[in-house]
Amino acid sequence: MDITVPLHKESDRSQKEDRVSLLKSVWLLHDLPESTTQHFADKSVAKRHEKGRLLFMQGEEAEWFYLIVRGRVKLFHETIEGTEAVIDVRSDGDIFGELCIFDQQRYSHSAEIIETTEYLMIPISLLQYYMDKHKQIAMNMLMKMSRQQQVQSREIEHLNVQNAPQRIGCFLLRLCPDDNLSAPVQLNLPYDKTLIAARLGMKPETFSRALLKLRQDIGIEVSGSIIHIPSTASLTEYTCNHCSQSIKCKE
Amino acid sequence: MDITVPLHKESDRSQKEDRVSLLKSVWLLHDLPESTTQHFADKSVAKRHEKGRLLFMQGEEAEWFYLIVRGRVKLFHETIEGTEAVIDVRSDGDIFGELCIFDQQRYSHSAEIIETTEYLMIPISLLQYYMDKHKQIAMNMLMKMSRQQQVQSREIEHLNVQNAPQRIGCFLLRLCPDDNLSAPVQLNLPYDKTLIAARLGMKPETFSRALLKLRQDIGIEVSGSIIHIPSTASLTEYTCNHCSQSIKCKE
DNA sequence: CGAGGGTTTGAAGTGCATCAAATAGTGTGG
DNA sequence: CCACACTATTTGATGCACTTCAAACCCTCG
Numbered sequence: 001m002d003i004t005v006p007l008h009k010e011s012d013r014s015q016k017e018d019r020v021s022l023l024k025s026v027w028l029l030h031d032l033p034e035s036t037t038q039h040f041a042d043k044s045v046a047k048r049h050e051k052g053r054l055l056f057m058q059g060e061e062a063e064w065f066y067l068i069v070r071g072r073v074k075l076f077h078e079t080i081e082g083t084e085a086v087i088d089v090r091s092d093g094d095i096f097g098e099l100c101i102f103d104q105q106r107y108s109h110s111a112e113i114i115e116t117t118e119y120l121m122i123p124i125s126l127l128q129y130y131m132d133k134h135k136q137i138a139m140n141m142l143m144k145m146s147r148q149q150q151v152q153s154r155e156i157e158h159l160n161v162q163n164a165p166q167r168i169g170c171f172l173l174r175l176c177p178d179d180n181l182s183a184p185v186q187l188n189l190p191y192d193k194t195l196i197a198a199r200l201g202m203k204p205e206t207f208s209r210a211l212l213k214l215r216q217d218i219g220i221e222v223s224g225s226i227i228h229i230p231s232t233a234s235l236t237e238y239t240c241n242h243c244s245q246s247i248k249c250k251e
Numbered sequence: 252m253d254i255t256v257p258l259h260k261e262s263d264r265s266q267k268e269d270r271v272s273l274l275k276s277v278w279l280l281h282d283l284p285e286s287t288t289q290h291f292a293d294k295s296v297a298k299r300h301e302k303g304r305l306l307f308m309q310g311e312e313a314e315w316f317y318l319i320v321r322g323r324v325k326l327f328h329e330t331i332e333g334t335e336a337v338i339d340v341r342s343d344g345d346i347f348g349e350l351c352i353f354d355q356q357r358y359s360h361s362a363e364i365i366e367t368t369e370y371l372m373i374p375i376s377l378l379q380y381y382m383d384k385h386k387q388i389a390m391n392m393l394m395k396m397s398r399q400q401q402v403q404s405r406e407i408e409h410l411n412v413q414n415a416p417q418r419i420g421c422f423l424l425r426l427c428p429d430d431n432l433s434a435p436v437q438l439n440l441p442y443d444k445t446l447i448a449a450r451l452g453m454k455p456e457t458f459s460r461a462l463l464k465l466r467q468d469i470g471i472e473v474s475g476s477i478i479h480i481p482s483t484a485s486l487t488e489y490t491c492n493h494c495s496q497s498i499k500c501k502e
Numbered sequence: 503c504g505a506g507g508g509t510t511t512g513a514a515g516t517g518c519a520t521c522a523a524a525t526a527g528t529g530t531g532g
Numbered sequence: 533c534c535a536c537a538c539t540a541t542t543t544g545a546t547g548c549a550c551t552t553c554a555a556a557c558c559c560t561c562g
Contacts, residue, residue, distance in 0.1 A: 058495070077408055077495035085408040085495065102397035109404075138389040145396045146353035152403040153360075157328055157336045159410045160452045163549070194508065201411045206550055208510055224559090244309070244328035244336065414517070445540065457518055459542055475527085 016041055019120065026067060027144055028095055028127075031136050039130075044120040055097075055111040062100035062107050064121040068092055071117025072191060075109050086198040089114070089191060098141075101128055114191060154249055159201055161242045164210035165217070167200045169239030170249055172220075172227060178250065182233050189225040267292055270371065277318060278395055279346055279378075282387050290381075295371040306348075306362040313351035313358050315372040319343055322368020323442060326360050337449040340365070340442060349392075352379055365442060405500055410452055412493045415461035416468070418451045420490035421500055423471075423478060429501065433484050440476040465489075 019041040023029055029037055046069070055066065058077060066073070072091045078084040087109055090096050100107050101124055131137045158167055176185050189196060197207035214220050218238055221228040229235055243249065270292040274280055280288055297320070306317065309328060317324070323342045329335040338360055341347050351358050352375060382388045409418055427436050440447060448458035465471050469489055472479040480486055494500065 077404075079412065079493050079495045081493060083412060083493070085411055087404055087407075099397050099400070102394055103401070108401055135386050135389065138386065138393060141393055142389060142396070143353055145393070145400065146350050149350070149396065149399065149403065150354070150359055152400070152407065153328075153338055155407055156338075156403065156410065156452075159407065160336055161330065161334060192508070201407075203551060204509070205511085205552085209550090212510090242330055242332060242334070244330045443540075454519060455541070456520085456543085460518090463542090 015046075019044065019046070022069065022093075022120075023067070026093065026095055028098065028137065028140050030140050032130075032134055036130055036134065040122060040126060043126050044122045046118065046120055048116070048118045049113050050116050051114055053113040055113065056107050057110045058107055060107050062097060062105050062124055065095060065097035065100070065124055065127065066111070067095045067120040067122060069118040069120060071113065071119065072115045073117060073119075074112050074114045074195065076112070077109055084198070086195065089195065089199060091190070098124075098127060100124065101131070114195065154243075157244060162239070164200075164202050164206050165213045166239045166242070167202070168196075168207065168210050169214060169218075169235050170243075171196065171200060172229065173232060173235060173239060174249060176229070176232055182231065185229045185232055187227050187229070189227065193225075266297075270295065270297070273320065273344075273371075274318070277344065277346055279349065279388065279391050281391050283381075283385055287381055287385065291373060291377060294377050295373045297369065297371055299367070299369045300364050301367050302365055304364040306364065307358050308361045309358055311358050313348060313356050313375055316346060316348035316351070316375055316378065317362070318346045318371040318373060320369040320371060322364065322370065323366045324368060324370075325363050325365045325446065327363070328360055335449070337446065340446065340450060342441070349375075349378060351375065352382070365446065405494075408495060413490070415451075415453050415457050416464045417490045417493070418453070419447075419458065419461050420465060420469075420486050421494075422447065422451060423480065424483060424486060424490060425500055427480070427483055433482065436480045436483055438478050438480070440478065444476075 020034075020037055023037050023040050023044075024032075029040065044067070045064075055073065056062070068090055070092055072089060073094075073096065074089050075087045075096055076084045077087065088096075096111060097107060105124065127137070158170060162170065172187070175187050175190070193207055193211075194204045197204045200207070202210070211220075211222055214235075215222060218234050219230050220235070221230075240249065271285075271288055274288050274291050274295075275283075280291065295318070296315075306324065307313070319341055321343050323340060324345075324347065325340050326338045326347055327335045328338065339347075347362060348358060356375065378388070409421065413421065423438070426438050426441070444458055444462075445455045448455045451458070453461070462471075462473055465486075466473060469485050470481050471486070472481075491500070
């Protein structure tokens with residue numbers, strides 16, 4: 001199943017061009033010279049794998065970091081007894097594994113593909129090389145990490161002050177498009193309910209029951225992975241009132 | 252009560268020298284030229300305040316960041332309804348408020364003194380000026396923030412997988428000196444039990460009862476703020492077994 | 503069609519929060 | 533140095549939220 005995407009002669013150039021433009025759009029490489037992005041594209045390796053593939057494990061020595069072209073990857077910790085804590089789920093255009101450069105070149109978490117995913121593997125060494133060279137990379141990382149820190153501290157707060165239905169409500173609101181605050185919204189859960197539950201720090205059973213409560217309390221409709229929210233305003237009121245992020249929990 | 256520490260002529264020079272050496276020891280200014288540290292010392296303002304003093308509030312426009320010379324400061328969010336979530340408690344040698352430079356120059360949390368504290372106020376503008384000039388500052392921040400990120404994600408995990416007595420146990424273990432893993436340890440709680448409870452995401456009552464449970468289960472002894480741990484090894488086993496941080500939760 | 507994973511439902515238990523009240527501890531002014 | 537006021541901490545009783553264990557259901561896919 002290990003498919004290194006083949007570069008046929010005819011498509012070689014265009015594929016490489018795609019890769020460059022994709023890399024240019026990633027926050028990490030924002031505002032870098034064309035030649036640098038080009039270099040990243042040249043040294044990166046494209047792959048594709050199915051659900052279940054483990055990309056790396058916590059503690060493992062790190063040689064690559066990853067960019068998702070299309071698909072989804074779960075980042076998680078696991079305890080000795082097998083319970084796992086889901087840190088985040090990443091998707092198209094996201095990178096992960098890059099933080100190991102600050103942690104003795106070891107991954108601080110594990111990463112597993114949860115749906116068929118095309119991705120690029122990029123050498124850590126290249127990142128280190130250019131981090132010395134262009135201050136911009138360090139700046140990009142700082143911006144991202146400080147935002148990330150806000151998000152994490154919001155998550156800690158939510159675990160403390162919100163109950164299960166509220167956490168789900170907040171999760172749904174973050175999936176909604178920002179425009180049109182009062183209109184009804186129809187949306188698709190991006191992945192397994194079980195996984196969402198884990199991501200929100202609750203059991204699948206609790207998730208199911210909490211969703212039921214949201215149906216009763218504010219009239220959302222659920223059919224499989226499709227959710228219909230009659231009024232985001234009332235959901236916001238239900239969910240966000242106990243939260244210190246006075247405005248919105250949007251990232 | 253607003254005491255700007257006076258610089259008498261005789262002590263002026265030596266106070267300023269102290270300030271420079273203190274600033275040099277702070278992670279943010281590590282490995283910077285003497286002249287830069289000197290500049291920070293010159294532009295900073297020393298103050299001292301009692302418990303209860305609010306240094307700044309979430310959302311406020313930020314002009315300074317802070318270095319604690321001696322004392323303790325609580326960083327927290329608060330919701331509309333008045334409940335507060337304690338993000339961290341900082342003490343001697345720690346800085347805080349510096350992250351606002353990545354957040355439109357606004358503080359993302361509030362800060363309140365919880366015991367008489369001497370501190371320096373340092374202009375944000377100076378930090379910005381030197382951040383452009385010395386890449387080292389950005390690097391120092393990156394190192395710190397990546398470690399911080401680990402700590403936060405550990406906290407999220409703990410809220411999910413540990414119960415109250417275990418969270419307290421972990422907190423106590425992080426207070427223990429690293430050496431001499433099997434010897435009994437005597438230690439002092441660094442601040443209010445109520446505040447520790449808030450920091451660990453539980454109510455004071457729960458904290459009290461959880462401490463009682465630790466007394467029964469592993470024989471720690473509690474007398475006021477003094478804790479005696481007969482065996483850190485057994486506390487570690489009690490506390491850390493469900494946790495993914497295979498080694499220790501030390502920062 | 504049957505297997506297997508994801509999801510829901512039910513019944514029972516556990517842990518923490520809440521409310522209320524007692525107790526210990528600390529700092530104050532007399 | 534003592535009595536008072538105020539805060540921190542403990543204790544008890546009760547309720548709710550989430551988990552756990554068990555079983556049914558549902559859906560997809562070979």
